[in-house]
Amino acid sequence: MKVFKAISALLCFIIFGAAFIVVSKPKKLKFPVPKGWAQPVYDFKSNPITQEGFELGRKLFYDERLSKDSSISCAGCHQQFAAFSTYDHNLSHGFNNSLTTRNAPSLQNLAWQKDFMADGGIMHLDLQPLAPMTASNEMGETIETIVRKLNGDTSYKRMFSAAFGDVTINTQRMNRAISQFVLMMVSSNSKYDRVMRKQDTFNLPQQLGYDIFKRKCTSCHKEPMFTDYSFRNNGMALEKTLNDYGRMKITQDKNDSLKFRVPSLRNVAVTAPYGHDGRFFSLSNVFEHYRDKMVVGPTTDSLLKKKLPLSNFEIGQLTAFLQTLTDTSFLKNPLFAPPGYNITPSFIHNH
Amino acid sequence: MKQSIVWILVFGVWSLTGRAMAQEPIMYLHFEHRVGKDTLELMNKTYINAHNEPFTVNKFKYYISNIVLRDSMNKAEAYPGTYLVDEADKWSKFFAIGELPHFNPRFIEFTIGVDSIYNVGGVHTGSLDPIKGMFWTWNNGYVFAKLEGQSDSSHAAANYFMYDVGGYKQRHNATRKVKLEISHTLIHSGTLTIKADLLKWFQAVTNISIGQSSLCHEPGKFAMQLADNYATMFSVTEMK
Numbered sequence: 071m072k073v074f075k076a077i078s079a080l081l082c083f084i085i086f087g088a089a090f091i092v093v094s095k096p097k098k099l100k101f102p103v104p105k106g107w108a109q110p111v112y113d114f115k116s117n118p119i120t121q122e123g124f125e126l127g128r129k130l131f132y133d134e135r136l137s138k139d140s141s142i143s144c145a146g147c148h149q150q151f152a153a154f155s156t157y158d159h160n161l162s163h164g165f166n167n168s169l170t171t172r173n174a175p176s177l178q179n180l181a182w183q184k185d186f187m188a189d190g191g192i193m194h195l196d197l198q199p200l201a202p203m204t205a206s207n208e209m210g211e212t213i214e215t216i217v218r219k220l221n222g223d224t225s226y227k228r229m230f231s232a233a234f235g236d237v238t239i240n241t242q243r244m245n246r247a248i249s250q251f252v253l254m255m256v257s258s259n260s261k262y263d264r265v266m267r268k269q270d271t272f273n274l275p276q277q278l279g280y281d282i283f284k285r286k287c288t289s290c291h292k293e294p295m296f297t298d299y300s301f302r303n304n305g306m307a308l309e310k311t312l313n314d315y316g317r318m319k320i321t322q323d324k325n326d327s328l329k330f331r332v333p334s335l336r337n338v339a340v341t342a343p344y345g346h347d348g349r350f351f352s353l354s355n356v357f358e359h360y361r362d363k364m365v366v367g368p369t370t371d372s373l374l375k376k377k378l379p380l381s382n383f384e385i386g387q388l389t390a391f392l393q394t395l396t397d398t399s400f401l402k403n404p405l406f407a408p409p410g411y412n413i414t415p416s417f418i419h420n421h
Numbered sequence: 422m423k424q425s426i427v428w429i430l431v432f433g434v435w436s437l438t439g440r441a442m443a444q445e446p447i448m449y450l451h452f453e454h455r456v457g458k459d460t461l462e463l464m465n466k467t468y469i470n471a472h473n474e475p476f477t478v479n480k481f482k483y484y485i486s487n488i489v490l491r492d493s494m495n496k497a498e499a500y501p502g503t504y505l506v507d508e509a510d511k512w513s514k515f516f517a518i519g520e521l522p523h524f525n526p527r528f529i530e531f532t533i534g535v536d537s538i539y540n541v542g543g544v545h546t547g548s549l550d551p552i553k554g555m556f557w558t559w560n561n562g563y564v565f566a567k568l569e570g571q572s573d574s575s576h577a578a579a580n581y582f583m584y585d586v587g588g589y590k591q592r593h594n595a596t597r598k599v600k601l602e603i604s605h606t607l608i609h610s611g612t613l614t615i616k617a618d619l620l621k622w623f624q625a626v627t628n629i630s631i632g633q634s635s636l637c638h639e640p641g642k643f644a645m646q647l648a649d650n651y652a653t654m655f656s657v658t659e660m661k
Contacts, residue, residue: 116543191560196543200551200558213552241552242544320560322593322641 096120096233099250101181104258105267107294110181112195112253117246119253122233125409127251129229130244132408136216137209138165144199144248147174147208150406150414153337153397154178154255160348165210171312173348175333176341178257178400182295188330188346190301191320195253196245213241220244255406257336258294261394266294272394279391282384289373296335296395302371303328305364309347316346327369339396353392357385445520449612450488452506452514453658454481456619463508471624474631476572476582481619482507482555483566483651484535484548488518490526498522503535505548505555521611527603529613533652534565534596537589560639562587565595566651568622575635582631584622586647588640595644597652604657614658621654622647 099119103110117123130136134143147162147170148154154177156162161169172188186192192201202208203216220226220239231237233247262280264270272280283291292298301317308315308328317326330346344350350359360378364370380388404412454461456468456478467475486503500518507513539549540562555564564587575582588595603613623629626649637643 113543187559192558193541193561194543197551197558197561200544200556204558212554214554217552240546241550242546245544322639 096122096235099124099254101253102256102258104256104263104294107258108182111184112181112249114181117196117249119250120233122229123247123250124254126226126229126233127247127249128406129226129409130248131251135219136203136211138211138215141165142209144202145408145414147202148177150403151401152176152340153257153401155341157340158342160343160351162208164205164207168207168210170205170207171314172346173343176337177252178255178334178336179295180255181253183299185299189317189320190331195249196242199245199248200241217241217244251406255400257397257400259399260336260397262391263294263397265394272391275387275390276394277391279387279389280394282388283391286378286380286384287388290332290371291335296338297332299331301326301329301331303330303367303369305359305366305370305374305377306330306345306347306349307365309349312347314347325369328367329369335392336395337397337401339393340401353389354385357388446611447517448490448500448519448521449515449517450485450504451612451614452485453614453616454508454514454619455616461508461619468619470620470631472574472628472630472632474572474574474623476570476574476631478508478568478570478619480509480567480569482509482513483533484555484563485531485533486535487530487532489530490522491528491530492522492524493527496524498524498526503539503548505553515612528600529603529615529657530598530600532596532598533648534587535563535589536596539563540589557587557639562589562640565648568619568651572631572635574630574632576632577635582635584637584647586637586644586651588644590640593640593642593645595640595648597648599652599655601655601657616656616658617654618656619654622651625650625653 097120099121101110101114101119131144131148134140134146136143142163142165147156149157151157156174160173161171162174164170175188180195183195186195186198187201192198200213203211204213217239220230226239227237230239230243230247234243261270261272261276265272290298290300290302303316306328315327317329318324320326333344338344338353342350342352344353344356350356357380360374361380362377364374364377366375366377402413407413408415459466459468461478461481463478463481465477467477469475482505484503484505488500488502489497490500491497498519502518504516504518505513535549539545544551549563551558555567556562557564564585566584566586568584570582571580572582573580577583586595601615623631627646629646629650634643637647
C-alpha cells in the first residue's frame with residue numbers, strides 16, 4: 071500500500087508539473103481606453119490581447135515574407151513615423167512595380183471602428199489584412215501560401231503556440247494576432263488631448279483654430295476620433311484613370327456614388343498626401359478644395375452644397391489647430407517599432 | 422492492489438465497448454456532379470450548354486448549410502454545419518452530417534450559401550476558412566458557389582468564364598433554399614445521393630449565355646439570377 075501511495079503521489083506531481091509547462095498561459099495585456107472616450111466596438115472577448123499574441127502580430131506586421139516576392143510587409147505601406155500611413159506617397163507601391171488605387175490610411179484607434187477601407191467593404195478588423203495580402207497590386211500572395219510559409223518557420227510555430235496554446239497556424243489565428251498588434255495602436259496623447267485633459271493650453275492661433283474647427287468641421291470630423299466614420303461625397307471629382315466610385319462599388323446604390331469614408335484627422339500633419347486617392351499634396355490644397363475647387367454633384371454632401379467658405383485667416387488658424395493633433399509619443403512609441411528595434415530603422419523607409 | 426488494476430481494466434473495456442455500441446447510425450450525403458447526362462470531369466472534357474456554347478469546367482464548388490430532414494407529418498431533424506462541396510476534392514462530395522433521424526425522411530432541405538452571421542463575424546475556421554478561396558476579401562462575404570472554366574463563346578481574357586456567386590445583404594441576397602422529395606425509405610445506415618446538373622446554371626429561371634455574360638465577381642442582380650438558376654440543379658437520385 072505504501073508503494074501505491076508513493077506512486078500516486080509521484081504521478082500527481084508529474085501531471086501537475088507537466089500541466090504547468092505545457093499550459094503556461096499567455097500573459098494578458100490591458101487595453102487602454104482613454105478617459106472620456108466611448109467603449110471600443112471590437113469584441114475583445116473573442117480575441118483577448120496577450121503579450122504573446124501582440125508580439126506575434128508585430129512580427130507578422132513587419133514580415134516581408136507575407137508578400138509574393140518577400141518585398142512588402144504591412145509596415146511597408148503603414149509606417150509608424152507617418153502614423154502608419156505611407157509617407158509622402160499619394161498611392162503606395164505594390165507587388166511587381168504596381169500601384170495601389172487608394173492612399174494608405176493611417177492606423178490608429180482601430181478598436182473603435184466598425185468597418186474598414188475608404189468604401190467600408192470590410193466588415194471586421196480581423197478580416198482586413200486579407201485584402202492587402204491577396205490584392206495583385208499590393209502584397210500579391212495567396213492565403214494558402216502565406217500559411218504554408220509560416221508553417222515552415224519554427225520561430226512562428228513557437229510563437230503561435232505561445233499565443234494560442236498549440237502549434238496550429240491558420241488564417242484565423244494569423245489575423246487575430248495582427249489585430250492584437252494594431253488594436254494597441256491607440257493615439258490619445260496629442261497636445262489637443264492634453265488640453266482636453268486640462269494638462270496643457272492652446273496658444274492663440276490654436277485656440278482660434280479650434281473655435282473655427284468646431285463651427286465648420288466637426289459635423290463630419292467628430293471629436294474625439296475626428297471622424298464620424300460615415301461615407302460622404304466631399305466634391306472630389308471622379309479621377310478618370312482610377313475610375314473609383316467609392317462606396318457605390320460596395321452597395322451598388324447610385325446614391326452612394328463618389329462617397330468615401332470621412333478620414334480621422336488625428337496625426338493629420340504627418341499623413342500627407344490627402345484624399346482617398348492622395349490627390350491633395352498638402353493641407354493648403356485641401357482647404358483650397360473645400361473653399362473653391364469642389365465639384366458639387368447630385369451626391370455631394372448636403373453640408374457642402376455651397377462649398378465651404380474659408381478665409382485665408384481661418385485657414386491659417388485651422389492649420390495651427392490641426393498641428394495640435396500630432397501625437398509624438400504614438401509616432402515614436404517603441405512598442406510599435408519592428409521586433410528588436412526601438413524606433414523604425416531606415417530600411418523600412420523604402421516604399 | 423492486483424484486484425484494483427483488474428477492475429480498472431474491466432471498467433475501461435466496458436466503457437469503450439459501451440460507447441461503440443451506443444453509437445447511432447450515421448446519415449451521409451453524397452453529391453454527384455453531372456453535365457446533362459455526362460459525369461462532370463474537370464479540365465479535359467468539353468460540354469455544350471442550352472445556347473449551343475461549348476465549355477470546359479476548371480472549378481466547381483459550393484457551400485451547403487442548414488440541412489433539415491423532414492417526414493410527411495412535418496417532423497424535422499436539423500443538422501447545423503456548413504459544408505464546402507468541391508468537385509476537385511473527392512471527400513468533400515461524400516460526408517457525414519450527423520445521426521440518422523428516428524423517422525422516415527420524405528424531404529431534405531438545405532441552403533446553398535453561408536449564413537449571414539458567418540459573413541460578418543471575423544475570420545472563421547474549417548470549411549469557412551478564407552484559405553478555401555471562397556471569400557471576397559475586398560467586399561466582405563463568402564462566394565456561395567463557383568463555376569469557372571473556358572469557352573470559345575467567352576469574350577473575356579483567355580476565353581475564361583467565371584461565375585462567382587455570393588451576397589448576403591438583403592438587397593443582393595444570393596442564398597437559396599432547396600427542398601427535395603425523397604421517394605424511398607431510409608433504413609438504419611443511410612446515404613442520400615444528390616445529383617447536381619451544371620447545365621441548369623445556363624438555363625432554368627433565366628437564360629444565361631457565356632457569350633453575353635462571362636463574368637460574375639460580386640453580389641448583385643446577375644449573381645442573383647445565377648443563384649435562381651443553380652438552385653434548380655439538385656435532385657435526389659438514389660438511396661442505399
